[in-house]
Amino acid sequence: MLDEPRNTQEQIYDSGIAKGAERLTPEKIQRVIQEMLAGEAGARLKTYVETCVHCGLCSEACHFYLSNDKDPRFSPAGKVKQTIAEMVRRKGVVSVDFMKKASEIASTECNLCKRCAMYCPFGIDVAFLMLFVRRICHKLGITPQYIQDTAHSHSATYNQMWVKDDEWIDSLQWQEDEAREEMPNLRIPLEKEGADFMYSVIGPEPKFRAQLIYQAAVIFNTAGLNWTMPATPGWDNSDMCMYTGDNDMMARIKKAHFETAMRLRVKKIVMGECGHAFRSIYDMGNRALGWRMPPVPTVHAIEFFYELLSTGKITVLRKYDKPVTIHDPCNVIRGRGLHEMLRYVAHAICEEVIEMHPNREHNFCCSAGGGVINCGPPWKMKRVNGNKVKAQQLFEAKSKGAVTCIAPCHNCHGGLEDIIHVNEIGMDLKFLGDIIYQVMEKPEQA
Amino acid sequence: MHAVYSFLTGPLAWVAFGIFFGGIAYRLVSRALLARKRDTAVFEYWSFYHALRSILHWICPFASVNSRRRPVLSVVTFVFHVALLAAPLFLFAHITLINEAFGVHWWFMPDGLADVLTLAVLGACIFFFVRRKVRPEVAYLTTAGDYAILALVAAPFLSGFWAYHQLPGHAAATLLHIFSGEVLLVIIPFTKLSHMFFFPFTRGYMGSEFGAVRFARDW
Structure with missing residues (x-):
């Protein structure tokens, strides 16, 4: 069974991985991995890799494993074995093909959902290990093309979707116009200093799902809330650099976001219904900037809707x-x-x-x-x-x-x-x- | 034979225990210093309450979802670990030796119970061996080292049982028992067996993250 292809999609072509790999040599791979292991790998990585007793109990936590006929190569520990454990064991002496496979495994076969941490008796954080693999792939330039493009957008525009500064403002005003058909006094307040909260969304909202901004505006106006949205970069709370292992950009994006909220002197940030952006603000981006907890209190839409409904602000x-x-x-x-x-x-x-x-x-x-x-x-x-x-x-x-x-x-x-x-x-x-x-x-x- | 016995129970025992305790101390301290330098999150988010809560959920059988999903493995694993620690620590023969050497002693279990625990350890080792062979997700992960460790864990129990029951060749078995026990002590800090002392920290950290930061269960 294990000699068979992993699935029918075995030979997927990704130009980001393929073209990046053409520029790699085993020497460069070895140097980068060794630098990463000596420079960034800490106690957690070492302890996780050393402590795993290969019991396989994490397997059934993973949807990829369960959905691929329980192929052990898709189990969380199986993915560790094929990537970082092998890099550690061989001190970075791995082939270009090994790294292409490692990039594919870390970026397309693990959602970093941490369900396996709840199934591993030791609480080994496989998501953390896969992120480390992604970071090595980032340093080697073999990140999958589409997500790398998104990361480039973050670098160039501070948002995920290449939304230009004026397009952002236009989109908000367009939604405000639309919503005024329904609610004539509705406002989407831009740059309102000292508002109770800044509403932040992800890049795809103005790009593809503008009705969500419309709906949020109707909800907030109905509840009579004192809110604002920024008219400058920093409005986007999303963060794909967090997922490509580009930790420097992850920190820069989050810094722009927090500083935007601070500039507007809002009491808190309320986020739309996005999961990864919350992870970036509450878990990874804030830590990359040295904040134990987000420097501006941040509330996810679920919690905010809970507040609005439980206090009767909306009925x-x-x-x-x-x-x-x-x-x-x-x-x-x-x-x-x-x-x-x-x-x-x-x-x-x-x-x-x-x-x-x-x-x-x-x-x-x-x-x-x-x-x-x-x-x-x-x-x-x-x-x-x-x-x-x-x-x-x-x-x-x-x-x-x-x-x-x-x-x-x-x-x-x-x-x-x-x-x-x-x-x-x-x-x-x-x-x-x-x-x-x-x-x-x-x-x-x- | 006596010379070998004296060597095994004298200088080599000192060396083995020295490496065991020194090794654990070195591994824990050096790892903590590394964490201080590179994983400040571990110290920042560590919460004793949530760490303990998570650890308890994971050492008690059936207290986690995954443990309930695998009742046989949960029972075997629990009995194995309890027996593995209790049999040598509370064995009459071991306590007698320590009492003769240092004049300290503590509660010991009846030899019959020690026999039962020893057989439990050996039975569990066979269970783990078979599990590594037959379950594809475990077989895929298993290395030669995993089998070697299993054998090294079983060795002092098998030879101890052999020696106690005066089976043929029990004199050699006694020596093998002492030697394999010492080998086991020496490798604990430097192999996968280090999970013995790393467990509270890996589980405790995940428990702290989940409990104090994520407000979610991790079991």
């Missing part, structure tokens, strides 16, 4: 009448424990909530996060087929009556959309904001 006119199920995104559930607030919100706005199993911290990943969906079209089918277990989970929820799936995270949304489509599951996908906008009591209705 529900008529609950969403289709049965819903909940997908728990890793970065805000395992990453911030918002699962009970998410359920509070779902129950407050929907007639019927049908739980998926497993759920909460134990939910299966969407297979899109951790930058995997950002590796683009070449890897799409590998990603979707690498999560049959999610399709099964969705089917089960559907068989219990769920018609709509709530996924309060952009990456989860993208991943689940593909899974639902390819497997013909026939389920609607919604953000919390979609439903709240639809069911809440709006001024003219009051």
Whole structure:
């Protein structure tokens, strides 16, 4: 079995990896790995690699393993064995082909969802190890092309989608105009110093999902909140450099974001429904800048909607009448424990909530996060087929009556959309904001 | 024979225990210093309450989701580790030797119980061996070193059982017992067996991150 190709997508061509590898020599690989092991690898990396007793108990935590017929090469420890453990063991003396494979494994076969840390008796953080592999790949210039392009966009524009400064402002004003049809006094306040909070979104919102900004504006205006959005770079909270191992850029992006909030003298940052951006602000980007916790208090949309609903700032006119199920995104559930607030919100706005199993911290990943969906079209089918277990989970929820799936995270949304489509599951996908906008009591209705 | 015995229980025992304790101390201190330099997060986010909470969930059988998913392995692993530590520490013969040498002694278990624990350790070693052979996800990860460690763990228990029950060749078995026990002590700090003292830190750190920063369970 192990001599067979890993799957039918074995020979996927990614120009970022392929062209980058053409410039590599075994000497350069050895030098970079040795520099990384001597310079950046710390106690955690060494202890994780040395402590793993090869028990295999992490395997069933991983959707890639479960979905690829339990091929052991897709187990978390199996991925470590094929990448960083081997680099450590051979002190960096590995071939160019080995590194191409390592880049593929770390960037397209692990969503960094940390579910395996909850299944490993030692709590070994395989996501941390895969990020280290990605960082080595970044230094060697063999990051998958699409996500590297996104990282370039961050470097050049401080946003993920090459959105130009004026386009950003135009998009907000366009959404403000649109929303005024519905709510004549609506504002999307730009650059309002001293507002209660700065609303921050990810690059794809102005680019592809502008209606989400519209909806957020309606919700905030209805609740009568004192808010603002920045008119300068720093508005985008997303961070793909965090996932390519470009730690310097990760820190610069987050610095721009925090400084924008500080310049506007807001009390806090409220984020849209995005998971990885929350990880960047709350977990990795802040740490890269030396902040134990974010320097500006940051609240994810789930928590913010929970506040608005539980304090009665927004009220529900008529609950969403289709049965819903909940997908728990890793970065805000395992990453911030918002699962009970998410359920509070779902129950407050929907007639019927049908739980998926497993759920909460134990939910299966969407297979899109951790930058995997950002590796683009070449890897799409590998990603979707690498999560049959999610399709099964969705089917089960559907068989219990769920018609709509709530996924309060952009990456989860993208991943689940593909899974639902390819497997013909026939389920609607919604953000919390979609439903709240639809069911809440709006001024003219009051 | 006596000369070999004296050497094994004299100078070599000192060396073995010296390397065992010194090795563990060196590994822990050097790792902590490295963490101080490169992984400040470990100190920054460490929370004793959440670390302990996580450790307890992972040393008690059936207290974690994964443990409940694998009841047989959970029981075998738990019994194995308890027996592995308890049998040598509370064995009448060991305590007698220590008492003769240093004049200190503590509670010992009946020899019958020690026999049961010894057989439990050996049975678990066979279980782990078979598991490494038959389960594809474990076989894929397994190296020659993993089998060697399993054999080195089993050796002092097998030879000890052999010697105690005066089976043929028990004199040689006694020497082998002492020697293999010393080998085991020496390799603990420098092999995968280091999980013995790294476990509280890896699990504790993940428990701290999950409990104090992520507000989520990690079991």
